[in-house]
Amino acid sequence: MTERAPLSRKLSAIAESATLKVDAKAKALQAAGEPVISYAAGEPDFTTPDYIVQAAQEALADPASYRYTPAAGLPVLREAVAAKTLRDSRLEISPSQVIVTNGGKQAVYQAFQTVVNPGDEVLLPAPYWTTYPEAIRLADGVPVEVFAGADQEYKVTVEQLEAARTAKTTALVFVSPSNPTGAVYTADEVRAIGEWALEHGIWVISDEIYQNLTYDGVQATSIVEAVPEVANQTLLVNGVAKTYAMTGWRVGWMIGPADAIKIAGNLQSHLSSNVNNVAQKAAAAALTGPQDDAEKMRAAFDRRRQLIVSELSKITGMHVPTPQGAFYVYPDVRGLLGRSWGGVTPTTSLELADLILERAQVAVVPGEAFGPSGYIRMAYALSDENILEGVQRMQRLFSE
Structure with a gap:
């Protein structure tokens, strides 16, 4: 046989x-x-805060929640994400530039699938979240680690990135605040990295899932706030899991320029279709409700x-x-x-x-x-x- x-x-x-x-x-x-x-x-x-759970309970009673909805996400949530992005990342976008995903992890996966071609190199500052290199490889890319130790407060420099850049470099992973280190780049550090990426036409995949969890008066500066021009080559990924204690609800999103979002949306239409409608409505309540x-x-x-x-x-x-x-x-x-x-x-x-x-x-x-x-x-x-x-x-x- x-x-x-x-x-x-x-x-x-x-x-x-x-x-x-x-x-x-x-x-x-x-x-x-x-x-x-x-x-x-x-x-x-x-x-999870009570007002979010209440929104989910109301969604359960709505027969519209029992049906297929747009693969890219409910309009109410895409609008809420656009408003949050303007508020926290200082980037004005259309709701059409948002794709709602099954958690931030799917957003990360789709981001690499969107901008990485076979053999492309992706600069990956280390220490890094354990999923990034595997998601890069799933897109047939090559992760290139750029390490910054405790002596650098776990933050890479433009000089390190430039030393690692080659003709095959197509993207940079940028995370601030960081998982696993908790490091937060200063506004000047973010600006320098954003200007470097812009100069070399490199895509930036910026994971902002922890942007609302900062301390000591520190603010998380989005790379698209520091260098607005880099928005045309940036994919932002985010979600409600960490800020609102909603890890099990599995709602995240990715944001980017229209052409990138179009092909990412095509992928999601085959990969998973719409995210659970009840969870989407709960996430919309999280973003638009009281933040106490x-x-x-x-x-x-x-x-x-x-x-x-x-x-x-x-x-x-x-x-x-x-x-x-x-x-x-x-x-x-x-x-x-x-x-x-x-x-x-x-x-x-x-x-x-x-x-x-x-x-x-x-x-x-x-x-x-x-x-x-x-x-x-x-x-x-x-x-x-x-x-x-x-x-x-x-x-x-x-x-x-």
Whole structure:
């Protein structure tokens, strides 16, 4: 009998999301009765605000929600996204330039599919969110990492980008505030990068999912605000997941020039059609309704940020830059490597993360998921009590 044809080589080469993998392992241990505290998932522990849930309940009672709707999104939500983009990114767009997606992750995937051709190189500042390189490869592109360590506050420079640029460079991934580091570029830094991209005709895929989560009076400057002319070669991706504690609702969007949005819309018409109508109406309520609950959550993240930085900084050998956005801290743990901790000597952050889980029952994501080894990511999107307890376990482990 003839052997079965092989599976897709492209998909077989794609790795599972490292953050979801660690989070799943932590949840399995918790389900088995282990007192594991997990800093793995980038998911707010708050409930979705009541007024958003109420909008969804009203949508459930509307028979129009039970039908197919435009693949690019409900007009009410596309209009709300356009208004939010003007308010927060200082870019005036038409609702026709918006495509509503199944979460920000689909927006990221479609953005690369829209501007990357086989063999194109995409500059990827590192540390990066674990999905970016895989999404680039799914578009038959080549991710080119440009690393900035803690000494640079995890922010790449124009000089680094220019050194990495080749004739094959077609796009740049730009994220501020950053996942995994929480770094926020200054307005001048954003302007310099935007002007460089404009000069060389490079597409910018700018992930703004954390733009409303900043601290210490810092503002997230959109690249299209800093350099308005670059909007014609920029795709913005965003969503309601982080700001409104709506990770499970799966509503995101992508924004771009009309020709790019047209072909991305063609893709979505075959890939998924419209996003769940009830979730879309809830997302519209989130963007147009009162922002008091979102501000309360941001204030809680700020408090937790200060707590986790303060406590982690007590661990000798761990360097903890203070994040100015998102809800992650990204310690440099190279000072803990190559040393014996209870008879175990980790040499990589992957081995260190395994040690922390085994000995302290604390789940963190190793730096290998986001770029070079020597770092760990910890999300402080969990209760103050759990933040303190988990870090104190780590303090005890590394005081041995």
